[in-house]
Amino acid sequence: MEEKLKELRKKIDEIDNEILRLLNKRMEIVKEVGKLKNNTNAPIYRPEREKEIINRLTNLSKKEGGILSKDEIEAIFLEIFAISRSLERKEKIAFLGPVGTYTHQAAESRFGANAKYLPVMNIEGVFKTVANKEAKYGVVPIENNTEGVVGVTLDSLKKYDVKIVAEICMEIHHSFASYCEDISKIKRIYSHPQGYNQCLGFLETYGLLDVEFIPTKSTAEAAQIASKDKEGAAICSKIAAKLYNVPLLFEKIEDNKANRTRFIIISDFKTKKSGNDKTSIIAKTSHKSGALFELLKKFKDRDINLLKIESRPLKDDTFNTWFYIDFEGHIDDEKIKELIEEENMIWLGSYLKDCE
Numbered sequence: 329m330e331e332k333l334k335e336l337r338k339k340i341d342e343i344d345n346e347i348l349r350l351l352n353k354r355m356e357i358v359k360e361v362g363k364l365k366n367n368t369n370a371p372i373y374r375p376e377r378e379k380e381i382i383n384r385l386t387n388l389s390k391k392e393g394g395i396l397s398k399d400e401i402e403a404i405f406l407e408i409f410a411i412s413r414s415l416e417r418k419e420k421i422a423f424l425g426p427v428g429t430y431t432h433q434a435a436e437s438r439f440g441a442n443a444k445y446l447p448v449m450n451i452e453g454v455f456k457t458v459a460n461k462e463a464k465y466g467v468v469p470i471e472n473n474t475e476g477v478v479g480v481t482l483d484s485l486k487k488y489d490v491k492i493v494a495e496i497c498m499e500i501h502h503s504f505a506s507y508c509e510d511i512s513k514i515k516r517i518y519s520h521p522q523g524y525n526q527c528l529g530f531l532e533t534y535g536l537l538d539v540e541f542i543p544t545k546s547t548a549e550a551a552q553i554a555s556k557d558k559e560g561a562a563i564c565s566k567i568a569a570k571l572y573n574v575p576l577l578f579e580k581i582e583d584n585k586a587n588r589t590r591f592i593i594i595s596d597f598k599t600k601k602s603g604n605d606k607t608s609i610i611a612k613t614s615h616k617s618g619a620l621f622e623l624l625k626k627f628k629d630r631d632i633n634l635l636k637i638e639s640r641p642l643k644d645d646t647f648n649t650w651f652y653i654d655f656e657g658h659i660d661d662e663k664i665k666e667l668i669e670e671e672n673m674i675w676l677g678s679y680l681k682d683c684e
């Protein structure tokens with residue numbers, strides 16, 4: 329066995345040498361791409377190009393009978409892309425912190441382990457940081473498939489001059505972490521309200537619905553606080569519980585086993601059309617009868633597929649609302665450009681459709 333192992337490892341070493349040489353070669357070319365982009369101040373991050381590479385490699389692997397799955401190819405190459413981008417231009421990524429939030433995991437899945445991150449303690453703060461150019465990118469949650477939209481994210485999209493450049497979809501599994509092993513003695517439960525509300529069934533089953541709920545700015549902050557409260561518990565990610573040293577009592581406590589959150593990446597540029605894009609806009613209606621119908625008819629007449637419509641309060645002295653709308657297509661599609669201009673809509677970004 330030892331002889332055989334030695335032989336196989338020798339082969340692996342040779343392949344690793346080859347991979348390293350090829351990676352160095354790739355990075356030399358990436359640096360040239362970076363120079364071109366820097367000369368014209370063009371955006372470094374091109375999600376549609378990265379997607380195209382993943383799809384091409386997945387097909388190639390299938391055709392050649394390779395053993396790597398699409399997810400595995402994606403995991404390897406996303407890290408390569410992230411390092412490539414940082415060689416082109418080092419850019420900072422703000423995210424809803426502290427370290428250990430689901431948003432942090434989402435950010436790392438796209439920008440890699442090696443990027444320069446800036447945790448910001450609330451969602452609006454992430455928008456401010458990007459709008460003030462203290463960070464090139466911001467990552468925030470926008471919607472969960474159990475709890476619905478994150479209102480402050482939609483409101484901040486309206487308030488700050490930033491653009492959505494990509495979306496990230498992530499499975500969310502919550503853990504229940506506490507130093508108090510006897511759950512009947514738990515006096516306080518900390519979590520972000522979104523996280524708490526995704527676990528109501530679990531809380532009911534264990535008789536925890538009457539325990540005081542203390543909302544926190546993030547699930548990672550909940551773990552941080554629970555680490556100092558021996559009678560407290562946190563609903564947070566497994567990673568956050570480990571990071572802040574709070575013992576895990578239960579895992580996967582979310583009511584919806586297909587619990588997923590959609591995050592957006594915000595920045596300051598317009599992305600290129602990929603052919604599989606969505607566009608987000610803000611629309612206002614006149615609050616007269618039939619006004620919403622008239623607005624929606626504009627989409628139908630142009631054969632534009634609506635993906636989402638949410639109403640948000642205008643925050644004045646009325647109960648009137650504005651609309652956040654997602655639909656298929658890119659602002660570079662003639663019919664979409666025309667619709668946005670004609671209807672005085674505010675364009676929030678066109679980006680690769682990445683959440684099925």
Ligand SMILES: C=C(O[C@@H]1C=C(C(=O)O)C=C[C@H]1O)C(=O)O
Pocket residue numbers: 358361372373374375377378381408409410412413416
């Ligand atoms: C190298 C480029 O820049 C970035 C890195 C990529 C890569 O490593 O292949 C692809 C797209 C961009 O996000 C490029 O635009 O081609």
